[in-house]
Amino acid sequence: MRELRAEHLTKRFGKTTALDDVTLSFEYGKIHALLGRNGAGKTTLLGVASNRLIPTSGQALVDGEPVTDNPRALAKVFCTGDVRMIPPSMCVDDLVGHMGRFHEGFDAKRALRLAKMFELDVKAKTGALSTGYRSICQLVMALSLDVDYLLLDEPVLGLDAAHRDLFYRLLMEDYLERGRAVVVATHLIEEVATLVERVAIIDEGRLLMEASADELRTSGYSVSGRAEDVRAYCEGLEVLGIDELGSLAMAYVQGEPVRERLTDRLDVAPMSLQKLFVELTGKGE
Structure with missing residues (x-):
């Protein structure tokens, strides 16, 4: 090659x-x-x-x-x-x-x-x-x-x-x-x-x-919702980081979504390369 x-x-x-x-x-x-x-x-x-x-x-x-x-x-x-x-x-x-x-x-x-x-x-x-x-x-x-x-x-x-x-x-x-x-x-x-x-x-x-x-695009995802619901979902998972604003939170998780943990109070979305990069390096630009 x-x-x-x-x-x-x-x-x-x-x-x-x-x-x-x-x-x-x-x-x-x-x-x-x-x-x-x-x-x-x-x-x-x-x-x-x-x-x-x-x-x-x-x-x-x-x-x-x-x-x-x-x-x-x-x-x-x-x-x-x-x-x-x-x-x-x-x-x-x-x-x-x-x-x-x-x-x-x-x-x-x-x-x-x-x-x-x-x-x-x-x-x-x-x-x-x-x-x-x-x-x-x-x-x-x-x-x-x-x-x-x-x-x-x-x-x-x-x-x-x-x-x-x-x-x-x-x-x-x-x-x-x-x-x-x-x-x-x-x-x-x-x-x-x-x-x-x-x-x-x-x-x-x-x-x-x-x-x-x-x-890389499919290596992680974000899950958002009420902070207590997001933290409960993330327990024991490989979490890159969590952003919290008031009572709401968004977590960035490696792997695939755990379907049995998802509820109608949580939203799941793909993680962008930009966000993956920021969370992996541990610091924003």
């Missing part, structure tokens, strides 16, 4: 452990979500996978080959996110011109066309771009590359609603056309929930869960 795989990855920065023995895989031909709060380790994981960072232990593999200092493996991977790699005095159109020298298969005409769609001024210096347009600049370059594994680190940072919608539409069109692996690292879960096929959740450098999006 073709995949980008992390095997027992650990990365420390001094006394801080950014990744703690993480093993997971991103299968070729699927859109993956890498979910985590700010500081959870998403950027570090993608940095190791693209050889921007050297792991303390473990390794990242592309189609079975280590990525560390391996040009053949790295030619299959592109990661956004590190704007420091682009000279701030370089204009966007110059960046487009240079990309083809470093990345085989870069489509300059497509990049200019996408820049126009996003209303990105190609004569502007990259260092003078706003946060949103710096993100757009990186997305334009990424979506113009012919690579097998596209890693997008917080791709919609600073984008307004219209540009986010445009990006998600272009991303899906690109995926349907090329069929490559796409990894979207984000904390904006609901925006990608309908796009992704596989989900990995990390927190404080550790992998909490890895499954298909459908498995």
